[in-house]
Every structure is written in structure tokens, then in C-alpha cells.
Amino acid sequence: MPNDQEILRALFDAALKAALPDGQFDGRLPARPKGRTIVLGAGKASARMAAAFEDAWARAGGACEGLVVTRYGHAVPTRSVEIVEAAHPVPDEAGLQAARRILALAQEAGPDDLVVCLMSGGASALLSLPAEGLTLADKQEVNRALLKSGAPIGEMNLVRKSLSGIKGGRLAAAAGRAQLVTYLISDVPGDDPSSIGSGPTIPERIDPDIALAILRKYGIAVSSSIVQAIRANAVTEPAAGGAVHMLATPKMALDAAAAKARELGLTPLVLGDALEGEAREVGRVMAGIARSALRHGQPVRAPCVLLSGGETTVTVRGRGRGGRNAEFLLSLALALKGEGRIAAIACDTDGIDGSEDNAGAWFDGSLFEGARARGIDLEACLEANDAYTAFAALGRLVVTGPTLTNVNDFRAILVRS
Structure with missing residues (x-):
């Protein structure tokens, strides 16, 4: 032995081999749209997911374009989907600019277009777009404190959604005119789609009181301007979502x-x-x-x-x-x-x-x-x-x-x- x-x-x-996205799109592809196929994504596995999707989509006779942001050192060659690298676990300017571009691509998608979102663990930090009234420095400060606090990933992501202009279903809202399909690789206990990468395409209500209670629970002090921005960033009526497929799980x-x-x-x-x-x-x-x-x-x-x-x-x-x-x-x-x-x-x-x-x-x-x-x-x-x-x-x-x-x-x- x-x-x-x-x-x-x-x-x-x-275990690693079973968790790769290669071959996982077969039998799970949507119908080809009349218009464009726009691939958007974020996470440590998102570049590999983009390459695997491109292969499967090409075999089905389709063409695609788009933008995916992954961690530094995690890019792979792709045909037509652009890969951008950014910092993890504390977000940086490259992630901020990528998030802005991804949100803009979703907003320009029309009713004849298909938006394919590829999300994996790490997307919360990599897809960093501060909510109105917040700066990247604000998000970095809170993120560092959360990482040292001992808070579980679910609670951290609830706070991140309240600080974000793209997470918690806000990317789905931006792509509202187009058909939306999300593919996920789960890195969270329980495989809750809304927790993977803080759920950019998973519509949900965002309660600011929950996020503020978590910050208090772990003794994380934030400025009054951050509190005000969190309260102003509530979501009371979630947008409609699309189909969700789980490619790999723990x-x-x-x-x-x-x-x-x-x-x-x-x-x-x-x-x-x-x-x-x-x-x-x-x-x-x-x-x-x-x-x-x-x-x-x-x-x-x-x-x-x-x-x-x-x-x-x-x-x-x-x-x-x-x-x-x-x-x-x-x-x-x-x-x-x-x-x-x-x-x-x-x-x-x-x-x-x-x-x-x-x-x-x-x-x-x-x-x-x-x-x-x-x-x-x-x-x-x-x-x-x-x-x-x-x-x-x-x-x-x-x-x-x-x-x-x-x-x-x-x-x-x-x-x-």
C-alpha cells in the first residue's frame, strides 16, 4: 500500500479533479439566442469556467464574448472572453474597474441577447463595486476587519452585499432585459446560490439592519458615512432572476x-x-x-x-x-x-x-x-x-x-x- x-x-x-468545470456544461446549455451571447463572471475558478463554456458553446455552434475577473495568477487562455486579474481577498482598483465594465455589459444587453454568468468562490472580493456613498478604501477597511474577526463566510457575504453596487442580485437587475443563465461552482457550506460570490445574479432582499448587526457582533466599528451608505443600499423588491446550474460542489x-x-x-x-x-x-x-x-x-x-x-x-x-x-x-x-x-x-x-x-x-x-x-x-x-x-x-x-x-x-x- x-x-x-x-x-x-x-x-x-x-477531489480537485471532480471540482473542475471541464465537461460540466454538456447537457446544460441554453438555446442559442437571436442576438449576442455575453459571458460575465468572477471568482478564482471563473477563467477556467469561461474556457470550458467557450468549448461547449463552440461545439453547439455558438459564438460568445464577454469579460471575467479572476485572482492574480489564475488566468487561462480563452478564445473571445476577456480575462482580467485582480486582488483577493482584499479588493483592489483592478477589481473595481472590472466590476464597472461587467455591470455596463449587463446593462447594454437587449431582449434578444443571452447573458451567461460564471461565478465561483472569490467573486465577493474580485467583483468589487462600492455602493453609492462608499469608496474602495471603505470596502477594503471593512473586508480586512471581517477577515480577522472569525466571522463565517455567510455573515461576511451579508455585509459585503450591503456594501456593494453589484452583488445581492444587482447584476441580475442590470441584465433584466436579457435572458440570464448562471453557472456556479460552490465554495460555501450548504451550496446556497445567494452566498456564492455574494450572489450577484441571485435576487434577494437586502436588509441593512442585518449587516449592521453583524458588524456590531464582531466589534467592527465603521464610520457614520458607511452606516448611512449601508442603510441607503437596501433592496426591498428584488429583480427577477434566471436559470441557475451548479457545476461543482464540495x-x-x-x-x-x-x-x-x-x-x-x-x-x-x-x-x-x-x-x-x-x-x-x-x-x-x-x-x-x-x-x-x-x-x-x-x-x-x-x-x-x-x-x-x-x-x-x-x-x-x-x-x-x-x-x-x-x-x-x-x-x-x-x-x-x-x-x-x-x-x-x-x-x-x-x-x-x-x-x-x-x-x-x-x-x-x-x-x-x-x-x-x-x-x-x-x-x-x-x-x-x-x-x-x-x-x-x-x-x-x-x-x-x-x-x-x-x-x-x-x-x-x-x-x-
């Missing part, structure tokens, strides 16, 4: 990893595709489940692999280099206290754990021995939110580069008999 690292990486690679990725586990002679147990909570606390809980499987054969008998997805959060208190997957993994390892028969991997499927250059990390039973040999205090690293530094020093980072998809976090805990 392959070693622990090889098994864990094979599971992660199977569950699809976990199912693919489970199939790979069976090929390797392991019993898979999917614990859920929408786990949330503080990363280090989730790590401690997962350690208890893994230990139970090893000692008692419950909830599954070893050799097995425990799979899970979702998005944990980190309340940043230290000054280290972290990432929620690395923090989860370090907490898990510490709770297991060097148990030699348990190994694990935790990665973000977009290839970037937080703002670092790694997808995540992995460990096996030799982690503590390696840390002692190098004088690394793993407990201190966790307290300083410095899991990246620990795993880097021990050669346990997982580095993939941009994966060109994004179905949130992937976690696999291998329990040998």
Missing part, C-alpha cells in the same frame, strides 16, 4: 475522494460537506472522532479515512503566518499527541490557504519527532496563529499553485489499523 503522504495526496487530487469532491479511498482499500466516512467553526476547535473534535475509530471501530472501523469539507474560521490573535487549514491541522495533530497510526491532510481546493502560497499541509506520526529535532514548539505556533511556519520548517506544506477551481476546504484523516 502507498505511504501516508501518497494516500492523502491521492485523495486530495481526486459534496461532489468528497464523493470522488471517497471513491478513491475504496480503490486504495480504505473505508471512507464522509462527516459532512458543510462543517464550520473555529479551526482549532474543529481540529480537537476531529481528533476525538479519529481516536474513537482507531480504538473502538466507531463510527467506522480502521483502516479508514474520515473526509469532510466546509469552511472553518480563524480569529486572528497572534502575528504568525497561518491559514485556516494549517491551523486546523496543527490543532488536530496536537490533540492526537503523536499517535503513529493517524495521518491527515487539510487544504483549500483553490490552492491558497488564506493568503499564503500553499494549499494546506499534511502530517503523519513522525511530526512530533521532527519538531523536537528542530526545536519547534508546536503549541506556541498554534497560539501565535503560526501554523504555516511550523509546517514549512518540517517540510509538510502542500503546494499546488492555482488549481482553477474552488469548492472550499478538503480534509482527510487516515486511520490505519
Whole structure:
């Protein structure tokens, strides 16, 4: 049987392959319009989605044009859809200009045109168009505070919608005269379309009191001008939407990893595709489940692999280099206290754990021995939110580069008999 690292990486690679948009448009294409086909999109996977859509649309005899904004380093070659790169997770001027152009393209679409929207995780930051009365600096300030607050992605996106001139169904309203079709790759727990990229084409009511309550909950102080702009940006009568298709989800990725586990002679147990909570606390809980499987054969008998997805959060208190997957993994390892028969991997499927250059990390039973040999205090690293530094020093980072998809976090805990 392959070693622990090889098994864990094979599971992660199977999950990534299942989450790519290639081939996912077949059988899901709308009828060709009399007028133009305008492709608009945003997100870490949006460039790869645009290329895959172009291929499928060309096979169906259609031509298209448009504009998609993705993260720096995530562009791919396309035929006719323009790809623009911008900053993530804190928006920048390039994202602002792209959002303005995307909104303008939607507004010029006529009743004979088809607007195809391609959205994936990361669109909230990349498609950054401040609401009236706000500046890009205002959005950057609030976004940075949210990222450090420990707020789950759903709450962050509710605030982002209240700050935006394009999210929360406002792009759908702009394209109101045209036929609208949205394709999504989900990076949110529960796969709620209105939460993916903050739902630019998913009409909904936007209640400013909810956003302001979230800011208060996490102690995020904002100026009176920001409060006023949020209140003025309410949506009480949502516009009509269009068809919505889900191309890839965390569950699809976990199912693919489970199939790979069976090929390797392991019993898979999917614990859920929408786990949330503080990363280090989730790590401690997962350690208890893994230990139970090893000692008692419950909830599954070893050799097995425990799979899970979702998005944990980190309340940043230290000054280290972290990432929620690395923090989860370090907490898990510490709770297991060097148990030699348990190994694990935790990665973000977009290839970037937080703002670092790694997808995540992995460990096996030799982690503590390696840390002692190098004088690394793993407990201190966790307290300083410095899991990246620990795993880097021990050669346990997982580095993939941009994966060109994004179905949130992937976690696999291998329990040998």
C-alpha cells in the first residue's frame, strides 16, 4: 500500500479533479439566442469556467464574448472572453474597474441577447463595486476587519452585499432585459446560490439592519458615512432572476475522494460537506472522532479515512503566518499527541490557504519527532496563529499553485489499523 503522504495526496487530487468545470456544461446549455451571447463572471475558478463554456458553446455552434475577473495568477487562455486579474481577498482598483465594465455589459444587453454568468468562490472580493456613498478604501477597511474577526463566510457575504453596487442580485437587475443563465461552482457550506460570490445574479432582499448587526457582533466599528451608505443600499423588491446550474460542489469532491479511498482499500466516512467553526476547535473534535475509530471501530472501523469539507474560521490573535487549514491541522495533530497510526491532510481546493502560497499541509506520526529535532514548539505556533511556519520548517506544506477551481476546504484523516 502507498505511504501516508501518497494516500492523502491521492485523495486530495481526486477531489480537485471532480471540482473542475471541464465537461460540466454538456447537457446544460441554453438555446442559442437571436442576438449576442455575453459571458460575465468572477471568482478564482471563473477563467477556467469561461474556457470550458467557450468549448461547449463552440461545439453547439455558438459564438460568445464577454469579460471575467479572476485572482492574480489564475488566468487561462480563452478564445473571445476577456480575462482580467485582480486582488483577493482584499479588493483592489483592478477589481473595481472590472466590476464597472461587467455591470455596463449587463446593462447594454437587449431582449434578444443571452447573458451567461460564471461565478465561483472569490467573486465577493474580485467583483468589487462600492455602493453609492462608499469608496474602495471603505470596502477594503471593512473586508480586512471581517477577515480577522472569525466571522463565517455567510455573515461576511451579508455585509459585503450591503456594501456593494453589484452583488445581492444587482447584476441580475442590470441584465433584466436579457435572458440570464448562471453557472456556479460552490465554495460555501450548504451550496446556497445567494452566498456564492455574494450572489450577484441571485435576487434577494437586502436588509441593512442585518449587516449592521453583524458588524456590531464582531466589534467592527465603521464610520457614520458607511452606516448611512449601508442603510441607503437596501433592496426591498428584488429583480427577477434566471436559470441557475451548479457545476461543482464540495459534496461532489468528497464523493470522488471517497471513491478513491475504496480503490486504495480504505473505508471512507464522509462527516459532512458543510462543517464550520473555529479551526482549532474543529481540529480537537476531529481528533476525538479519529481516536474513537482507531480504538473502538466507531463510527467506522480502521483502516479508514474520515473526509469532510466546509469552511472553518480563524480569529486572528497572534502575528504568525497561518491559514485556516494549517491551523486546523496543527490543532488536530496536537490533540492526537503523536499517535503513529493517524495521518491527515487539510487544504483549500483553490490552492491558497488564506493568503499564503500553499494549499494546506499534511502530517503523519513522525511530526512530533521532527519538531523536537528542530526545536519547534508546536503549541506556541498554534497560539501565535503560526501554523504555516511550523509546517514549512518540517517540510509538510502542500503546494499546488492555482488549481482553477474552488469548492472550499478538503480534509482527510487516515486511520490505519
